[in-house]
Amino acid sequence: MRYAVIYDSPTGNTRILAEEIRRCMDGQNGNPEECICFGELGQEKAGAEMLAAAESEIVFAGFWTDKGGCSEKMAGFLESLHGQRVFLFGTAGFGGAKEYFRRILERVGTHLAPDNTVTGKYMCQGKMPLAVRKRYESMLEQNPEDERMRAMLENFDQALVHPDEADLELLRKSVSSAVDL
C-alpha cells in the first residue's frame, strides 16, 4: 500500500506519532508498505506534499492543537485533499478527556472535503514548552486561590511525559485496524 505521512509539529510531539506510524507501516511482519512521502508540512502551499498525497492510497495527516483546532497550514493541506483515505492524528496539551479529543478531531475533520474517507483517528496528550508553566506559575502567584490555574499546572506536569509508550501502543492499534496490517 502506498502511503504518505505528512505532519505539522513545531515542538516535536506529533512527529513522535508520525515516526511510530512509519515504523508500523514498515511492518513488523516483514512486509513494508510503500512510503511515498514522510515529513513536515512545508510553508509554501505544501505543493510537494499535495502531489505525494494524490499518489497515496492512504494519507496520514498529523496536527498539533492550536486553539482547539489545527494550524492554518494544516487546515489548508487538508482542504487540498480529494478522494483520499485519510488517517487523522494529533497531539494536544490538555489530556485526560476523550470527549475533548473527539471534539478537536471533529473540528479538524471539517477541513476535509466530503469526497474523502476518514479511515482512522487518533489523539493523545503532548508536552508543552516550559514557558507555559512559567506563565501559569506567575498567574498563580498573583492569584493563589485560582483553582483553575492550579489544575492547569497539574495538567502541564502530566503532559510532560507524553506521548509515552502507552500512547504509542494505542496509536499502533489504531493504525493496524485502519489499514488492516
Ligand SMILES: Cc1cc2nc3c(=O)[nH]c(=O)nc-3n(C[C@H](O)[C@H](O)[C@H](O)COP(=O)(O)O)c2cc1C
Ligand atoms: C499557540 C499554541 C496554542 C495551543 N492551543 C492549544 C489548545 O487549544 N488546546 C490544547 O489542548 N493544546 C494547545 N496547545 C498545546 C499543543 O497543541 C501541544 O503542546 C502539542 O502537543 C504540540 O505539538 P507539537 O509538539 O507536535 O508541535 C497550544 C500550543 C501553542 C504553542
